[in-house]
Amino acid sequence: MFAINGMSAVDQSHAPVVDAVRAYRDRGHLSFLPPGHKQGRGADPRVLAALGRAVFDSDIIMMNGLDDRTMSRGVLAKAEKLMAEAVGADHAFFSTCGSSLSVKSAMLAVAGPGEKLLVSRNAHKSVVAGLIISGVAPVWVHPRWDAEQHFAYPPEPDAVDEACRRESGAEGMLLITPTDYGTCADIAGTAEICHSHDIPLIVDEAWGAHLPFHRDLPAWAMDAGADLCVTSVHKMGCGLEQGSVYHLQGDRVSPTVLTARADLLDTTSPNALIYAGIDGWRRHMVEHGHELLGQAMRLAADTRAALSKIPGLRVLGADLVGPGRAIDHDPLKIVIDLHELGVAGYQVNEWLRSHQRVDLGLSDHRRVAAQITIADDSWTCERLVSAMADMVTHIDEIPSAWPIHLPEPGELELEQAALPRDAFFGPAEQVSADEAVGRVCAETISPYPPGVPALLPGERITKTVVEYLRSGLAAGMYIPDAADKSLATIRVSTMTTK
Numbered sequence: 001m002f003a004i005n006g007m008s009a010v011d012q013s014h015a016p017v018v019d020a021v022r023a024y025r026d027r028g029h030l031s032f033l034p035p036g037h038k039q040g041r042g043a044d045p046r047v048l049a050a051l052g053r054a055v056f057d058s059d060i061i062m063m064n065g066l067d068d069r070t071m072s073r074g075v076l077a078k079a080e081k082l083m084a085e086a087v088g089a090d091h092a093f094f095s096t097c098g099s100s101l102s103v104k105s106a107m108l109a110v111a112g113p114g115e116k117l118l119v120s121r122n123a124h125k126s127v128v129a130g131l132i133i134s135g136v137a138p139v140w141v142h143p144r145w146d147a148e149q150h151f152a153y154p155p156e157p158d159a160v161d162e163a164c165r166r167e168s169g170a171e172g173m174l175l176i177t178p179t180d181y182g183t184c185a186d187i188a189g190t191a192e193i194c195h196s197h198d199i200p201l202i203v204d205e206a207w208g209a210h211l212p213f214h215r216d217l218p219a220w221a222m223d224a225g226a227d228l229c230v231t232s233v234h235k236m237g238c239g240l241e242q243g244s245v246y247h248l249q250g251d252r253v254s255p256t257v258l259t260a261r262a263d264l265l266d267t268t269s270p271n272a273l274i275y276a277g278i279d280g281w282r283r284h285m286v287e288h289g290h291e292l293l294g295q296a297m298r299l300a301a302d303t304r305a306a307l308s309k310i311p312g313l314r315v316l317g318a319d320l321v322g323p324g325r326a327i328d329h330d331p332l333k334i335v336i337d338l339h340e341l342g343v344a345g346y347q348v349n350e351w352l353r354s355h356q357r358v359d360l361g362l363s364d365h366r367r368v369a370a371q372i373t374i375a376d377d378s379w380t381c382e383r384l385v386s387a388m389a390d391m392v393t394h395i396d397e398i399p400s401a402w403p404i405h406l407p408e409p410g411e412l413e414l415e416q417a418a419l420p421r422d423a424f425f426g427p428a429e430q431v432s433a434d435e436a437v438g439r440v441c442a443e444t445i446s447p448y449p450p451g452v453p454a455l456l457p458g459e460r461i462t463k464t465v466v467e468y469l470r471s472g473l474a475a476g477m478y479i480p481d482a483a484d485k486s487l488a489t490i491r492v493s494t495m496t497t498k
């Protein structure tokens with residue numbers, strides 16, 4: 001649900017943080033507090049030349065800067081209220097530390113040390129970090145696995161219901177949707193199940209900041225009945241990197257508890273540029289979101305059609321949706337299967353970057369994905385199409401896909417032998433990958449993107465997962481978080497487990 005301009009209780013044409021930045025600069029304040037660059041006067045001229053003076057001019061502290069000593073003008077509070085109203089949530093909270101931090105705040109708001117939280121196992125590594133820091137015990141709800149496409153779909157409500165019945169006493173459920181591939185879970189069905197078990201539903205909607213602003217996009221968490229959701233405004237929205245908002249509705253999660261627990265993690269020096277990016281994006285979306293997102297969807301459809309005509313490319317979309325698959329797919333995510341060309345997404349990604357200066361985010365052993373946002377136009381989309389066509393013409397320059405030992409369905413469902421926190425902080429040693437089989441993992445190992453850990457602390461390592469990761473590495477997979485990035489060795493726990 002989005003505020004229709006002119007019908008909102010608060011004036012959505014205001015952008016309190018953006019306005020405060022402008023007013024601060026116009027009033028000509030002299031600052032004797034951070035940031036020490038003092039509107040760029042202390043910055044290296046070479047940095048000013050590279051970044052532009054405006055970045056420093058607008059990098060202003062909140063307290064005793066954009067707002068007064070007691071924050072009595074409520075600059076941030078007003079911006080958050082406008083956001084909540086714009087998207088139909090009861091509360092919105094801005095964060096300058098990405099969804100990586102917001103999702104931890106959301107988890108902590110629902111469960112504490114030793115308490116259980118149902119978590120969809122396609123969770124991002126930031127969720128696993130949240131489990132490690134908090135000592136929350138995960139009850140994994142496993143995604144559905146398409147063996148033919150080698151694709152994981154978000155778990156269905158039935159799987160959540162089964163997990164609730166199997167493991168009593170969970171404090172809530174954390175669902176991840178949309179995924180980096182744009183596949184969407186059934187939020188409404190999952191919310192219904194969670195509420196029937198009297199637990200709140202948190203949605204990690206890092207990829208869904210745009211969803212509230214066009215009704216032809218997949219359902220967004222608050223509309224679908226979730227209690228708490230986390231969005232990255234820098235991903236599918238147009239805020240600055242790290243801009244994130246978490247939204248709350250209903251009374252299953254207390255806003256007081258949420259803010260107190262988020263305060264444990266938050267910076268005391270939030271970047272006003274990031275806040276302003278979120279604030280400005282909200283106003284832009286309320287005023288023009290429907291039109292701009294509609295345009296982006298039409299552009300994405302045309303791009304999809306043009307890419308589909310290129311021999312060897314299979315553009316995924318409708319085929320990702322249906323019984324046993326996703327409930328919906330974000331049409332702004334163009335996922336391209338390269339299987340027929342016999343090349344991996346990793347090398348195609350690199351070829352496009354070096355030969356065409358076209359950069360993509362997601363690439364895996366057989367796919368690449370391009371995201372379209374309101375920033376795109378027919379020129380950018382035509383560049384994408386022609387770059388992909390050129391890549392196909394030069395397919396001989398791209399090495400054939402290296403065979404990966406892909407696990408069968410269920411083979412990535414590992415035993416959680418210890419709490420992630422215990423295995424991570426407990427005694428550990430680095431052993432050869434062969435010796436690690438059967439041992440309890442003490443680190444997080446996440447192919448990136450999408451950053452979903454294949455192994456996480458406390459899981460018992462299997463031969464299949466080691467073979468998958470090591471063959472993936474040989475094929476071009478990037479694993480930034482393993483202690484030994486070659487995976488010749490793996491960090492395992494030496495504590496006694498059950």
Ligand SMILES: Cc1ncc(COP(=O)(O)O)c(C=O)c1O
Nearest residue numbers: 098099100124126176204206232
């Ligand atoms: C599902 C999911 N959740 C959370 C995050 C973290 O978001 P951010 O990069 O805003 O910290 C990501 C990042 O890719 C993600 O894919």
